[in-house]
Amino acid sequence: MNIKLTLPDNITREYPAGTTLLEVSRDFAGNYQSPIVEGVFKGIGTDLQKPLMEDGSVDFIVRDTEEGMRVYVRSLLFLFLVAIKKLRPEVKIEARNSLGSALFCEITNGIVLSKYDLQALEDYMKKLVAQAEPIVYQHITKKEAEKLLREREEDRLELLQSIPEDHLLTIYFLQDCGEYFFGPMLPDCSYLKLFELISYENGIVINYPEPGAMEELDVFVDSPKLNKMFHEMEEWSTMLKCNTVAKLNSIIKAGYAKTIIQVAEALHEKKIAAIADEITDKGKDVHLVLIAGPSSSGKTTFAQRLSIQLVVNGIRPVPISMDDYYKERLNTPRKADGSYDFESVEAIDLELFNDHLQRLLAGETVKIPKYNFRTGLREYRGRELKLSDDAVLIVEGIHGLNERISAVVPARNKLKVYISALTPMSLDEYNRIQTTDMRLLRRLVRDSQFRSHDALMTLKLWDDVRRGEEKYIFPFQEEADIIFNTTLVYEFAVLKKYAEPLLQGVPETEAVYTNAQRLLDLLSHVTPLDKDLIPQNSILREFVGGSAFKEAL
Numbered sequence: 001m002n003i004k005l006t007l008p009d010n011i012t013r014e015y016p017a018g019t020t021l022l023e024v025s026r027d028f029a030g031n032y033q034s035p036i037v038e039g040v041f042k043g044i045g046t047d048l049q050k051p052l053m054e055d056g057s058v059d060f061i062v063r064d065t066e067e068g069m070r071v072y073v074r075s076l077l078f079l080f081l082v083a084i085k086k087l088r089p090e091v092k093i094e095a096r097n098s099l100g101s102a103l104f105c106e107i108t109n110g111i112v113l114s115k116y117d118l119q120a121l122e123d124y125m126k127k128l129v130a131q132a133e134p135i136v137y138q139h140i141t142k143k144e145a146e147k148l149l150r151e152r153e154e155d156r157l158e159l160l161q162s163i164p165e166d167h168l169l170t171i172y173f174l175q176d177c178g179e180y181f182f183g184p185m186l187p188d189c190s191y192l193k194l195f196e197l198i199s200y201e202n203g204i205v206i207n208y209p210e211p212g213a214m215e216e217l218d219v220f221v222d223s224p225k226l227n228k229m230f231h232e233m234e235e236w237s238t239m240l241k242c243n244t245v246a247k248l249n250s251i252i253k254a255g256y257a258k259t260i261i262q263v264a265e266a267l268h269e270k271k272i273a274a275i276a277d278e279i280t281d282k283g284k285d286v287h288l289v290l291i292a293g294p295s296s297s298g299k300t301t302f303a304q305r306l307s308i309q310l311v312v313n314g315i316r317p318v319p320i321s322m323d324d325y326y327k328e329r330l331n332t333p334r335k336a337d338g339s340y341d342f343e344s345v346e347a348i349d350l351e352l353f354n355d356h357l358q359r360l361l362a363g364e365t366v367k368i369p370k371y372n373f374r375t376g377l378r379e380y381r382g383r384e385l386k387l388s389d390d391a392v393l394i395v396e397g398i399h400g401l402n403e404r405i406s407a408v409v410p411a412r413n414k415l416k417v418y419i420s421a422l423t424p425m426s427l428d429e430y431n432r433i434q435t436t437d438m439r440l441l442r443r444l445v446r447d448s449q450f451r452s453h454d455a456l457m458t459l460k461l462w463d464d465v466r467r468g469e470e471k472y473i474f475p476f477q478e479e480a481d482i483i484f485n486t487t488l489v490y491e492f493a494v495l496k497k498y499a500e501p502l503l504q505g506v507p508e509t510e511a512v513y514t515n516a517q518r519l520l521d522l523l524s525h526v527t528p529l530d531k532d533l534i535p536q537n538s539i540l541r542e543f544v545g546g547s548a549f550k551e552a553l
Contacts, residue, residue: 006057015052022048022187025060034062034214035191037071038184043513047170047184049137059514063191064211066436066466067515073103073208075135075186076195077430080105080206082177083124088117094429096203097230097422099223101210104230106203113204118197125195128174132190136173145169148178158246159427159525182431182522196220201227229483230422236267237424242489245427249527252493261533264488268539272302275482276309279392279415286415287361288393289317292400292476293419294469296442298486298539302419303396304549305537316390322397322405324369325353329376343468345399349378350407358408360387398468401476418480421487427525436466437522438487438495445498446543455502459512486539493529498544 002014008028015024021039025048029036038061039046045067052058061068077095084091092109107113113121140148142165160169171178172185186192194217198205207220237243242251242260251260279286289306293299307317325348326332333346341347356366365386369378387393399405401416423438440462447453477483500523506516531544541547 003052004055005052008059017053018051020049020051021046021058021060024052024058028060032060032062034064034068034212036060037063037068037186037191040514043508044517045184045514047137048187061514063214066211066463067518069211071184071186072191074181074183075189076192076206076208077103077105078135078172078174078179078181078185079125079128079189079192080121080197080204081179081430082128082174083121085177086175087120087124088113093203095426095432096234097227097432098434099205099227100221101218102198102205102207102220104200104203104205104227110202113199115199118199118204122195122197125189125192128189129192130190132188133174134188135185137185138171138173138178139168140171142167142169145171145180158250179430180428182427183518201231223478225478225480225483226422229485230424233422233485233487234424237489240489243424243426245425245433245492245525248425248490248493252527252529257490257493257529258533260490261488264490265535265538268486268488269305271484272305273309273312275417275484276306276313276315278482279310280313280315282415284389285412286392287387288357288395288406288409288414290400290406290414290416291394291396291419292398292402292416292473292480293486294398294439294473295465296439296446296543297420298442298542299396299419301537301539301542301547301549302417302484302486303394305539306417307394310392314390315392316388317394318385318387318391319394319396320356320368320385322348322353322395322399324371324378325349325356326371326378328378332376343398343465343472345402345404345472348397348399348405350404353405354408357393357406360385360393361409361413363387398473401479402472403479415482416480417482417484418477419484419486420477422485423487423492425487425489425492433492433522435487437519438492441492441495441499441519441523442543444502445495448498448502449543449545455499455506455516456510456512459506459515460510462512462515488538488540490529491540492523493526494531494534494540494544496523496526497528497530499523 001017003017004012004014006012025036039048040059040061042056063072081093084093091107091111094106094108096104096106142160146160148171171180194209196207196217198207198220205220207217209217234243240263241247251257279289291299291303310317327347327349333341333344335341359366365384367380368383368385370381372379401418406414421438422435423433426432444455444458447458500520503516503520506513534540536546536548
């Protein structure tokens with residue numbers, strides 16, 4: 001029996017039933033500059049090894065895309081875990097956080113690996129790469145999965161409880177090692193030619209190439225401030241026994257959601273107060289606080305709450321919006337496709353902004369502009385500003401860490417704060433929930449609530465937002481004097497209630513439908529939680545509504 005497949009460029013062909021996406025992909029590999037690493041069947045991201053038994057549409061995902069790199073890193077992690085199991089089975093590993101184009105894996109039972117151990121692990125991995133060792137895709141029953149995973153941590157077994165008894169699970173085998181991973185894997189190890197293992201803190205960094213430059217391996221660049229913040233949040237959430245989705249689900253089902261919300265919010269308040277105290281302790285030295293972070297990190301609510309704590313300390317916060325210093329539309333830089341590049345630092349009138357900073361800090365009175373986004377013109381509506389002796393300028397904007405923004409202000413007179421939602425939450429010890437996914441869920445909900453954007457529009461814009469972050473924000477994050485983590489351990493459960501119906505409304509005919517389905521699959525693991533228990537000054541209220549600072553949002 002044959003099946004009819006609608007392929008890229010609207011080509012229709014017939015294949016024998018049971019043909020895998022990998023076999024189909026070989027007919028189209030020459031059309032792409034990067035290797036095909038994942039299939040898309042009927043709009044859903046699918047492992048290349050899956051046999052096709054019915055008619056449907058087929059597309060492909062290549063390595064040099066965000067989703068393609070997820071597949072690549074997931075497979076590289078599996079290869080590393082197999083090497084550990086074969087050579088050092090006593091070592092317990094948990095996949096933690098990304099550090100640029102590298103993945104940090106923590107050794108959780110205190111064993112220290114020497115440089116010779118790392119070399120042996122790397123050699124073993126490269127041997128499997130040279131052999132093109134297959135990563136075997138296999139469907140097994142829920143009972144078989146429970147038996148396979150029983151020797152591992154309880155979180156995996158708890159997650160399985162929500163899955164119907166007749167549901168088949170995808171398990172991957174490399175040599176004789178079987179593992180569950182959230183998402184497709186590469187067909188074999190030959191795709192993983194370039195990597196290195198580096199001893200780092202209490203674990204190992206797996207360094208891998210950047211997308212688009214897979215034939216060269218950049219030198220690993222440490223991000224100690226960012227990694228410290230990840231570690232701090234992981235340790236805190238582990239202490240609360242709320243560092244995995246299974247544990248969060250148990251807390252919600254047991255009726256302790258109110259407690260975990262109160263504790264998480266109290267941590268935020270304590271840390272924001274500590275930042276205000278640091279500014280106060282510097283006396284009259286700090287006159288400018290710059291707040292920067294990627295999309296949906298909660299910059300506005302953070303700025304409002306920091307301002308309140310500064311008032312408690314006897315300091316008068318004076319906000320200035322960097323958005324009001326955009327160049328007029330006629331002078332705004334453009335992207336290669338001709339559209340305006342509002343995320344470029346060159347879109348800000350740096351000369352005017354620095355001039356106003358310098359004059360304000362010198363005690364002069366300055367006329368402050370208001371940018372009209374509808375007309376693309378800067379307007380002056382009578383707002384004049386003069387700083388008193390007890391005042392501190394608070395500036396929020398994506399470019400706050402870039403020294404060009406505040407070049408006229410000496411380092412001793414300003415404090416740079418970087419904020420982001422660095423989530424410690426994971427499905428289990430090998431399957432992380434990525435920070436970018438948590439921010440995307442926040443943005444989906446916020447755009448629907450306050451900007452009249454449906455999920456389709458938000459998903460379509462997301463790649464462009466991410467490119468801007470990679471170019472203009474992330475390179476400066478280690479320049480921060482302080483890093484504040486806006487994540488809340490319970491937020492995944494709250495966002496589910498709002499994000500699910502939005503994602504379900506994305507049409508199957510749209511290219512972003514694949515990403516919508518991936519996020520829905522991720523959300524399916526968590527028990528929903530209502531927002532009623534969340535305080536009105538919570539950073540999460542910036543996204544789900546009901547914020548005490550709604551006038552500033």
